[in-house]
Amino acid sequence: MTPTRPRYARIRQLVDELLTASGTRSAPVPVEKIAAHVGAEIVFRDFDENVSGVLVRSDTAPVIGVATNQSTERQRFTIAHELGHLALHEGREVHVDKLFRINLRSPSSSRAEDVQEIEANAFAASLLMPQLFLQKDIASIELDFEDPSRILPLAQKYGVSVQAMTFRLLNLFGSSERA
Numbered sequence: 480m481t482p483t484r485p486r487y488a489r490i491r492q493l494v495d496e497l498l499t500a501s502g503t504r505s506a507p508v509p510v511e512k513i514a515a516h517v518g519a520e521i522v523f524r525d526f527d528e529n530v531s532g533v534l535v536r537s538d539t540a541p542v543i544g545v546a547t548n549q550s551t552e553r554q555r556f557t558i559a560h561e562l563g564h565l566a567l568h569e570g571r572e573v574h575v576d577k578l579f580r581i582n583l584r585s586p587s588s589s590r591a592e593d594v595q596e597i598e599a600n601a602f603a604a605s606l607l608m609p610q611l612f613l614q615k616d617i618a619s620i621e622l623d624f625e626d627p628s629r630i631l632p633l634a635q636k637y638g639v640s641v642q643a644m645t646f647r648l649l650n651l652f653g654s655s656e657r658a
Contacts, residue, residue: 494605507638531555552640563602608647
């Protein structure tokens, strides 16, 4: 069943469970270790330039395919995004010799058009940049959302892009007021 609106409380709960079960207490979150913990295999492949990742569910184990032409930060986000689909969504049926359920990560995944994609992106951001970890890390620094050089050290620590970190910080700690 497709959710009608993003289930952010459910996402927080699932992420907290994964972080606890994997023993993760600080950044960077070992997303490949977490994938292995839930029984998912990660394979790196050349995909069409419009696909950065894929989740294939089979009778044996889920497989997360990650595009080799993406940056390491993008690959980490893709793995976390596909883990979000695995945890939250049944997938779409595709017939390729056998029956599989599949989720693709493509450029349209970033747009807020599909609730499942919104949830998978929120899951990925929450997993890679947990709120509790960020609260500790930003306690002693002055954030400037308009200065990427101020965000870069955090992005590097968490293994994500400056853009992803900026969005996450704005979503968590940004003010609704604009100067």
